[in-house]
Amino acid sequence: MMRFVxxxxxxxxxxxxxxxxxIFVTLRVIPGDPIAARxxxxxxxxxxxxxLRHELGLDRSILAQYLDWMSGVLRGDFGQxxxxxxxxxxxxxxxxxxxxxxxxMATLVGLLIAVPAAVAIALRPHSWLDRVLSSGAAGxxxxxxxxxxxxxxxFLSIELGWFPTRGYVPFVEDPLENLRxxxxxxxxxxVVVAAPVLRFLRAALLDVTRxxxxxxxxxxxxxxxxxxxxxxxPNALMPTLTFVGMVVGSMLGGIVVIExxxxxxxxxxxxxxxxxxxxxxxxxxxxxxxxxxxxxxxxVVDLLxxxxxxxxRDQMST
Amino acid sequence: xxxPLLSVRGLSVAFRDRRxxxxxxxxxxxxxxxxxxxxxxxxxxxxxSLTAFAIMRLIRPPGRIASGEILLEGRDxxxxxxxxxxxxxxxxxxxxxxxxxxAMNPVQTIAHQLVEAIRRHSAVSKDAARRxxxxxxxxxxxxxxxSRIGSYPHQFSGGMLQRVVIAMALAADPKLLxxxxxxxxxDVTTQARIVDLLARIVDDRGAAIMFITHDLGVAAALCDxxxxxxxxxxxxxxxxRRFYEHPIHPYSEALLEAVCRLDAEPDRRxxxxxxxxxxAGAFPSGCAFHPRCPHAVPICAEQAPPRVPTxxxxxxxxxxxxxxxxxxxxxxxAKEPLP
Numbered sequence: 254m255m256r257f258v259x260x261x262x263x264x265x266x267x268x269x270x271x272x273x274x275x276i277f278v279t280l281r282v283i284p285g286d287p288i289a290a291r292x293x294x295x296x297x298x299x300x301x302x303x304x305l306r307h308e309l310g311l312d313r314s315i316l317a318q319y320l321d322w323m324s325g326v327l328r329g330d331f332g333q334x335x336x337x338x339x340x341x342x343x344x345x346x347x348x349x350x351x352x353x354x355x356x357x358m359a360t361l362v363g364l365l366i367a368v369p370a371a372v373a374i375a376l377r378p379h380s381w382l383d384r385v386l387s388s389g390a391a392g393x394x395x396x397x398x399x400x401x402x403x404x405x406x407x408f409l410s411i412e413l414g415w416f417p418t419r420g421y422v423p424f425v426e427d428p429l430e431n432l433r434x435x436x437x438x439x440x441x442x443x444v445v446v447a448a449p450v451l452r453f454l455r456a457a458l459l460d461v462t463r464x465x466x467x468x469x470x471x472x473x474x475x476x477x478x479x480x481x482x483x484x485x486x487p488n489a490l491m492p493t494l495t496f497v498g499m500v501v502g503s504m505l506g507g508i509v510v511i512e513x514x515x516x517x518x519x520x521x522x523x524x525x526x527x528x529x530x531x532x533x534x535x536x537x538x539x540x541x542x543x544x545x546x547x548x549x550x551x552x553v554v555d556l557l558x559x560x561x562x563x564x565x566r567d568q569m570s571t
Numbered sequence: 572x573x574x575p576l577l578s579v580r581g582l583s584v585a586f587r588d589r590r591x592x593x594x595x596x597x598x599x600x601x602x603x604x605x606x607x608x609x610x611x612x613x614x615x616x617x618x619x620s621l622t623a624f625a626i627m628r629l630i631r632p633p634g635r636i637a638s639g640e641i642l643l644e645g646r647d648x649x650x651x652x653x654x655x656x657x658x659x660x661x662x663x664x665x666x667x668x669x670x671x672x673x674a675m676n677p678v679q680t681i682a683h684q685l686v687e688a689i690r691r692h693s694a695v696s697k698d699a700a701r702r703x704x705x706x707x708x709x710x711x712x713x714x715x716x717x718s719r720i721g722s723y724p725h726q727f728s729g730g731m732l733q734r735v736v737i738a739m740a741l742a743a744d745p746k747l748l749x750x751x752x753x754x755x756x757x758d759v760t761t762q763a764r765i766v767d768l769l770a771r772i773v774d775d776r777g778a779a780i781m782f783i784t785h786d787l788g789v790a791a792a793l794c795d796x797x798x799x800x801x802x803x804x805x806x807x808x809x810x811x812r813r814f815y816e817h818p819i820h821p822y823s824e825a826l827l828e829a830v831c832r833l834d835a836e837p838d839r840r841x842x843x844x845x846x847x848x849x850x851a852g853a854f855p856s857g858c859a860f861h862p863r864c865p866h867a868v869p870i871c872a873e874q875a876p877p878r879v880p881t882x883x884x885x886x887x888x889x890x891x892x893x894x895x896x897x898x899x900x901x902x903x904x905a906k907e908p909l910p
Contacts, residue, residue, distance in 0.1 A: 408726040473661035473688040484676050563723040
């Protein structure tokens, strides 16, 4: 078991390092740099711009720049923003809490939609309810998140006035207001999570409900819904857990758009700003963090699977 | 005569597929007395397991019970609500399954699954149920039950896990045990031990057992009566000794000739039954066995055979030649009486 954990962590670290190289190199290979992104500033000559590049270290070799950045990262210093007075570390620190909150709430909403819906389907497969929910899931995967977000704002905020249209209040300041603000973006992202998870869990459940042990559960006197919930569901959730990990990991891409739509001061919004300005240090920091979130999610999911599944647990110990 | 424990009347099971509906179980009728040990034998696809699952009302769609009655002490199970039926399952009728590993939930401990079965049918505390579960495991021959009860199914061997499944079936002291190919997935020595165990359990508890198997030897070792299924019908039923010595139905005869016995004359030939068992939906007309039957006469292909009583309580053979074959047997007996 311990060996598995160590190996799994080592793989995660290796993946993160590879991600850092890809991020760093890609940013420098794509055309433009922070100086060029500003355009030709009035009063700046080509020599002065070259001078500025030199001061920022942008004229050094990529390897030298990378080593410089990496040695900072390992000490928790992600470098200085070219445009803000704050360091990347500070910028990320203020943005990470809203982003993580939104991601967690979206996952929660997604699971609260997907799991009961999949169970309802498994109780009566191929019923009209199955058709409605399955079509809903297909629709949920096809709908662009920003459009759904705008739709929710239009109805629930502007028409009905139940929720604020955009903005953010920190949880520590006013928990209730915080929840009112997070509701719409979380539901929007939640649908994005729920749709593929529902499809996956539905298939897993329909498969597991045909297993012998579910019939055994009925055979010892459980009602069908009890057999499904107590025996089929835990077994179907195990592969689904890995799938949820992947969906949540890739959600970080979609979250950028949602943060923009809802004026949510998260990392996504920060990343978009930084891309436009080629603010290397900030962008590298944010993308590396996204990679770390993905790696961490799959690490947690893998470890959790081992904890939950006794068969995996035994495999680990031998 | 008093009401039998189980009385199956005209039971048919239908399966629907793209081509329409097939009837893999056709008008099956038989009785089982309290404490009786009945073997249900036949080739794969003859409807043995289907009969068992139909009695438990555990036929999954696209299958369904098309007609018939399943009377448990006179009460028709097919008329019960889902909740009433759930009380019968595991309560009055309990089942032992073919593959113990797939029959147990892989992510729950043995204790959890046994306690669930016990508490479903009697209002006892978790602790009391756990103690009872340990007793049941002991009765089913699981050594060291108290310490092994917290294990997961994959940590048991097949034979040991089958004992766990048996213990689970005993949770509510059922009147009828249905063992569906309970020894098929096990190796031969384990098979013998499980058969002994089942024999002892039904003796001790006075429970009836319906033992489904394609192994005539196992059936002989355990059961009072033998019932043969072919193409979704019961073709013969008789007391075990009579059945083995003087099968009436040509199919029973063929089955017995295909069995290798240690006490047979050394030069006796093993005879395979020619052809293949028919598939549901393509059952031959008349007597379904007629294309493979060495004694078939024209009427066999045209008319369903009558049910010919063969001399004992509930004994019969469904064969056009049943009468003559029975008479032939009686004549032979008259000339050369059995000891």
